[in-house]
Amino acid sequence: MTYRSQRVAYPYFVVALLLFGLQLVLGLWLAFNYWFTLPQAIVDVFPFSTARAMHTNLLVLWLLLGFMGATYYAIPEETQSELAWPRLALAQLVLLAGTGVVALVGFLFGWTQGRPLLEIPRPLDVLVVVGALMFLANVGATVLRARRFTATQGSLLAGLTFLALLYLVGIPFYRNLAVDWYYWWWVVHLWVEGAWELVAAALVAFLIIQLTGIERRVVEKWLYVELGLFLFTGIVGTGHHYYWLGAPRYWLVAGGVFSALEPLPIALMLVDTWRHMRASRRPLRPRLTWVFLFGMAVLHFVGAGAFGFAHTLPQINYYTHGSQVTVSHGHLAFYGAYVLVNLSFFYFAVPRLRRFPTDEYRSALGHWGFWIASVSLLGMSLAFAVAGVLQAYLERVQGQAFMVAQAPMRFWMLAAFLHGLGVLVGGSMIIGHLLTLKPAPAA
Ligand code: HEM
Ligand code: HEM
Ligand SMILES: [Fe+2]
Numbered sequence: 347m348t349y350r351s352q353r354v355a356y357p358y359f360v361v362a363l364l365l366f367g368l369q370l371v372l373g374l375w376l377a378f379n380y381w382f383t384l385p386q387a388i389v390d391v392f393p394f395s396t397a398r399a400m401h402t403n404l405l406v407l408w409l410l411l412g413f414m415g416a417t418y419y420a421i422p423e424e425t426q427s428e429l430a431w432p433r434l435a436l437a438q439l440v441l442l443a444g445t446g447v448v449a450l451v452g453f454l455f456g457w458t459q460g461r462p463l464l465e466i467p468r469p470l471d472v473l474v475v476v477g478a479l480m481f482l483a484n485v486g487a488t489v490l491r492a493r494r495f496t497a498t499q500g501s502l503l504a505g506l507t508f509l510a511l512l513y514l515v516g517i518p519f520y521r522n523l524a525v526d527w528y529y530w531w532w533v534v535h536l537w538v539e540g541a542w543e544l545v546a547a548a549l550v551a552f553l554i555i556q557l558t559g560i561e562r563r564v565v566e567k568w569l570y571v572e573l574g575l576f577l578f579t580g581i582v583g584t585g586h587h588y589y590w591l592g593a594p595r596y597w598l599v600a601g602g603v604f605s606a607l608e609p610l611p612i613a614l615m616l617v618d619t620w621r622h623m624r625a626s627r628r629p630l631r632p633r634l635t636w637v638f639l640f641g642m643a644v645l646h647f648v649g650a651g652a653f654g655f656a657h658t659l660p661q662i663n664y665y666t667h668g669s670q671v672t673v674s675h676g677h678l679a680f681y682g683a684y685v686l687v688n689l690s691f692f693y694f695a696v697p698r699l700r701r702f703p704t705d706e707y708r709s710a711l712g713h714w715g716f717w718i719a720s721v722s723l724l725g726m727s728l729a730f731a732v733a734g735v736l737q738a739y740l741e742r743v744q745g746q747a748f749m750v751a752q753a754p755m756r757f758w759m760l761a762a763f764l765h766g767l768g769v770l771v772g773g774s775m776i777i778g779h780l781l782t783l784k785p786a787p788a789a
Contacts (some may be wrong), residue, residue: 347698349422351429354436356699358415359692361443363777365408370770372401377766380759399453399465406463407446412688413545414481417502419695420552421485424499425492431484438480445473463534464516471517478510497566498551501573505544512536524592531587539580539608546687547572547615553639553694558626568618575611583608586658590667598660605658609651619643634709637716638690645682653678665742671734678727689776696783706786711779719772726765733758
């Protein structure tokens with residue numbers, strides 16, 4: 347850490363990690379609901395839909411806070427200047443975290459818009475927009491004042507601006523539900539398969555430049571290729587959500603072809619990370635930071651690329667749409683790409699923010715946490731996938747009713763729950779480890 351104002355990143359990471367823990371607990375509750383029939387009295391006060399909204403909104407909130415913290419850490423290094431308004435960055439954290447808490451409590455009382463992932467009510471949307479403007483103004487002013495532009499910082503800022511603009515598209519409500527879902531996907535799909543990919547790619551480029559000492563020129567050249575491919579495939583790829591929505595028929599072809607190409611940039615990111623690791627001018631230290639970074643490149647490819655490809659063609663999606671196959675992919679993709687990119691960044695930045703004598707830290711607990719959480723999450727996704735294939739067969743081939751098909755799926759939802767316990771254990775180890783990170787003893 348070279349600049350004082352980078353310190354604002356730390357409270358962002360702490361809040362993000364705590365929300366991550368809460369998200370995991372709610373995930374377990376959801377999976378429990380799938381294999382155990384709760385008394386109606388509990389369902390009446392705490393329905394599945396409420397817990398699901400809390401689980402997914404917590405996910406989005408903590409990942410975004412993590413991205414913002416990471417940006418506040420990276421931008422001073424990239425621009426070689428202090429942040430324009432460090433105190434504003436802290437006020438923004440209080441505003442966004444406060445809005446999140448109000449939203450979660452509101453869900454408990456049924457205060458929701460009902461649209462999955464974008465449940466938070468209109469007045470709170472306004473606060474989110476204010477928070478996003480505070481963020482973009484702060485980062486924008488820092489960049490403009492410093493007059494030093496890098497491709498990494500440009501991609502980061504472009505991704506974040508794109509992300510904020512897309513949020514606006516999700517705010518209006520259209521009475522025609524086909525139209526409403528059409529735009530809902532602009533937010534949900536173009537976030538995770540567009541804007542967030544730009545942010546993640548830029549953060550990974552930043553980490554690689556910092557950790558390997560490879561020339562910026564080389565890393566950024568590949569960053570451009572990745573970004574171009576992400577946008578080229580991801581934007582038209584939105585069509586893989588328009589197959590059965592009442593949108594024009596050409597989306598079957600356009601969505602199928604372009605989304606089938608989406609794994610390409612993700613594969614390129616994996617190959618680039620691998621090549622840069624091999625070309626590194628420095629030893630790949632600290633090892634745990636690299637375990638997270640490379641683990642992210644691999645699981646990003648498996649979860650988003652392979653599991654995404656598996657159901658993206660209309661011929662297959664016709665059977666799997668909206669089933670537990672989707673849930674399987676959703677978990678592995680979010681974890682592989684965005685959970686791990688955030689955790690990698692935290693492992694890189696925390697020793698620097700806490701001014702450890704060297705960048706080395708005690709890492710045993712974190713290694714255990716990584717492997718327990720990742721293997722359990724993979725197992726959980728496979729359990730969801732089996733449940734989903736069963737569901738697709740029973741409902742869409744045999745024509746069984748939704749609740750009839752649930753009975754044979756129960757066992758696999760129990761399997762998902764048990765693996766979920768592992769995710770909670772591993773996740774808690776990572777959270778606890780990062781929050782109490784200690785310097786490695788001097789050699
Ligand atoms: C403790 C481990 C977890 C368990 C047991 C769990 C379980 C669940 C369940 C049962 C659902 C509802 C699926 C449905 O509506 O049919 C769900 C939704 C979701 N969870 Fe988790 N979850 C866990 C951790 C996570 C993590 C770590 C992430 C992020 C990487 C995550 C992301 C999501 C997403 C994105 C959805 C919405 C899926 C969709 O719309 O298809 N969950 N989770
Ligand atoms: C890191 C990137 C990605 C993340 C985080 C992600 C996450 C998700 C989530 C959470 C959903 C469920 C949305 C809902 O219905 O509530 C979903 C749906 C879907 N994803 Fe992804 N995804 C990613 C990349 C991809 C890629 C690259 C592909 C294709 C190659 C893909 C193909 C699909 C398809 C086809 C659906 C719709 C499933 C259905 O019809 O029910 N995804 N994704
Ligand atoms: Fe998509």
